[in-house]
Amino acid sequence: MAGQAGSDIASLVSRNEATILPEWLELQKKAGTLHTGRISEGELQSQSKNFLHLLRDALAQGGSDVSNGAYEPAKAMLAELSRSRASQGFSPSETASFVFSLKQPLFNALNRDKSLSGEQIASTIWTTTVLLDELGLFTLEIFQKSREEVIIRQQREIAELSTPVVKLWDGILALPLIGTLDSQRTQVVMENLLQTIVDVEAEIAIIDITGVPMVDTLTAQHLLKTVAAARLMGADCLISGIRPQIAQTMVHLGVELNVISKSSLADAFAVALRQTGRAVVKTKRIDGAAVPDKKIGRQEA
């Protein structure tokens, strides 16, 4: 039965490709597939033609059972299309409409076909509906999976991107932290900082938490571990940017960081300079050239 319906649809597709394809393309364009310019008309044409052929072959060989091995090439193509649309930023419905919009042209072809009886048409419509629904859902599933993969990849990238170690001066590093320190990101932060301490032979690392909205005991523990590990690599840590509300909360929690902390990165930098035997002096500009302030100049003399 199903096998018969499958080959009926296959031959219907073969006989009517010349009308099915343009109708289908028209519907896809109407659904806005080309609007954002993410894929070209030529691409859409070749994707559609390609899929129609794969579907026809699958129907001829495997009937209307999408779990039949004959459907593998068609499914592989849908999976590929789904993945690339997910990464191009298509919405789920824009992606699934590729398959669902094929229903209408197929039904039109069926209704125009004079060789089929009314009963045959009815059963073929039903078979086509079930088949395309299954393939559409398959497309959505793959879409969902690849979106999740994209999100996981982006999370990892953000974790690395948002933890840059900045060199402020010879031997002085700063680590501006932004966001909450969940454990996966903290690992990256710690490794980055320690590696840079070794690379530049840093003496002092300033961990700036101005951009950290909350410090709970897990975050505090991560900070403490980072400080301890930095010490083992020969660098002292300073913490800057603890906001007043966070400081108060930490007192109630009962966590102590046991490191020098300053309210701003600038203050912490001044401490770091002093600890490494340097100072920042104010200069006056004369004729466009910067020279030390007179008073300071005299002191230094």
Next chain:
Amino acid sequence: MPTTKTERLDIKASDDVVRVRQLTRAYALEVGLSLVDQTKVITASSELARNTLDYGGGGEVTVELVEQGGRRGVRLTFDDKGPGIVDIEQALKDGFTSGKGMGLGLGGAKRLCNDFSIASKPGEGTKVMIARWK
């Protein structure tokens, strides 16, 4: 005590802890808590959500906007069906941990809030309630 608004969240993975904090922040803002009090209750929610996940094997939280005698507050109830706590007094002690934590979460959450209550039965689960009032 009348509840004017309520929401429930599952706590099953690390991401959910983030969601609990965000929901707590939204409610704390609606209550009109000061920045310091917001930070306190958000931090407490983070501690308890992580305990629910790490020790309770996952569970849920109910966040409520509550009113009493003209005062508004945010109340959170964490509920799990985990192993429970045999010695609650010990669990509340600063520095006690049965895992690898700092042992400051439960005691800290109590100090950060106006109301705190805990009920636990070994083998049945744990329920912790906190509230912060404006």
